[in-house]
Amino acid sequence: MRLPEIETPAFAPGSVWLVGAGPGDPGLLTLHAVKALVEADVIVHDALVDPRILALAPSSARREYAGKRGGKPSACQRDISERLVALAREGLRVLRLKGGDPFVFGRGGEEVLALAAAGVPFHVVPGLSSGIAALAAHALPATTRDTNHAVILATGHAAPGEEGADWAALARAGVPIVLYMAVANLPAIVAGLKAGGMPGATPALAVERVSTLDERLVEGTLDELAALAAGGGLNAPAVIAVGAIARFRAMLAARLKEAS
Template identity: 65%
Template sequence: MTDLSRLSPAFSPGTVWLVGAGPGDPGLLTVHALNALAQADVVVHDALIGEGILALAREGAVLEYAGKRGGKPSARQDAICERLIALARAGKRVLRLKGGDPFVFGRGGEEALALAQAGIAFRIVPGVSSGLAALAQHGVPATTRDTNHAVILATGHLATDDESVDWGALARAGVPIVLYMAVANLGPIADALIRGGLSPKTPTLVVHGATTARETLLEAPLADLPALAANGAVASPAIVAIGAIAAFRQAIASHLEGFREAVGS
């Protein structure tokens, strides 16, 4: 068997690695992420990092929870940054483990900037983005030549009246939209997209717990999402695809073999 550690750089004491853990299935970790887990002294991890991935940390590594979940008590971002800096200055190999990719709605940029300003050496390890993996897992391409040559990735975490999110403009863009962290605001977002010009019949696909044993799927027209969300039929965390690509699954679903997390979620 190939020694995978030869494919990854050494994790130096006093440094921080900002690592994407992918959507949840340990099999979707990168080699660099796996070797970071094998070398780290401290793993500072998000709420969505499952036990199956944390179990891959080396024996003796300290696991520190730094989860941020909407509507629940969460670690402050500035406190997380300060903790990473303090651990690195103490000479630890610090692994900051984030779901998906650390630079796609993962606040990895904020943490990288804080480390740079503090003079801390760090490495960025990209991960499989949850938004794309959740779709690909079920045979839904983010783009196809027949449907779209662009796709919008957006977060629904912000309040729907926030001026930085113009849902009408996104609706008028004419390309599929993939939403992260949108469950709490899904009803208002769907209404805003319809007011912006999207057809109420626009297909949508909601993937909860992508690539893990708790994964569920929901397919519905856009107009049905507000009622489904209000009735608790849409669980968090979830990725929501809106547009022509959401209907692609039906063409290949019966021939697609599914995968589930082999190690505990």
Template identity: 50%
Template sequence: MTGFAKLDGLDFPQFDPGTVWLVGAGPGAPGLLTLLGYHALAQADAIVYDALVNPMLLDMARPEAERIPAGKRGGKPSPKQADISDTLVALAREGKRVLRLKGGDPFMFGRGGEEAGVLFRAGIRFRVVPGISSGLGGLAYAGIPVTHRDANHSVLFLTGHDETGDVTALDWDAIHRAAPVLVMFMSVKHLSTITARLMAAGRPAGESVAIVSNAALPQQSVIETTLGAVAGLCEIATPAIVVVGPASRHRAMLDWYAGDLRENPLG
């Protein structure tokens, strides 16, 4: 027995009816799904999935599994978070094995903690299956290590706005001082304001910025610029991760995801 056939004999956790698994789908490439995530896809009766989930993953599910889109994209009509959580509870109470499939990692700016809290209060058993966050795996596909001995020993992950969508309410002085490398999720909409705030807090206009769009996908693109030049950018493809600081210093050597390596849709 070789290869993936060996998985058939493994003792995977039981995915019981009436329970919910919150599974991270990874940053884009379907090949970055975990083994537990793949097991959940093979067992689920209902899949509630985000807009950023690769459609190839849904093709791995059982044909009879119900597929329910629950994507939230900035600036576009999206389901309310409360409605998504209520859907998970309702499906579980119907006795279904419910898979909540989320881009990246459920607990890394994915509202997985909120959904798990709702399930707990509703008395629904759940399991969390971590995924590879785009702030780690997506940057690795762009040749950007979030830490490197020659560049930084700490990193700060943050979103580009608070819970109200306001960017100016964040303490940008504290953010500037917190770490040499900042990795920002959901920040493209307010990026010009964010970079201006960071420079006002003391970051130099010439500091490096890398913007990774469609991470870990064949159409991945990377913009390398500076804080002072961000405001002049005409268009940035989304979804995107923004990295401020010296993390991209070695990208010229580490930019491995190129050429024919992008031809495999699994990553």
């Protein structure tokens, strides 16, 4: 694959690039991400990296799976970080490929700290975060002047021993909330949001498998999405938006109808 004539950083042997693969669609990769895929000797990738993206790398590039999925056996973060260090010390060009953006609920910060402590050179390539992409792909702005001037991004998954978000406090902020990794815990999250004063009738939607061939949009209210999750009608991975922005599709449809 030939890259466009743009200035790109050197991917040096013995270094690690932490790259955001975006939400899934290969067309949403950055050019720097494509460069890393083309030049990497080894790709350490997460579970949610779309196979179409991995297919852009040459067959000579070794693939190593380092996915972490809630409720399933997965590598611990310390082992992943140590593996990145070990591969770089072999003189390889190491691509750490993460779904979305490496620094938005991707533990990229922990990995660069480990690399820095080991003296391993690294470079970070931002990616399109799935939470923002899920909204934009369905003509849903994360903010508008008429609805909200702020939005909260929150993870619904806390690792064992970690304290999760204070959902009641987030509800009291009075701005839309975009949830990552929340399907398994959605009934408890809804209970916390309602305890903070958010009505169960608050508009909500979920986008499953953002920008992949299996993408599905589910719309309803906060209570309805919680019931779907509890009954198996809402599946991970999904991005969930709760609040005024979830009404925008109906507003847009009304304008389109008026114009027709």
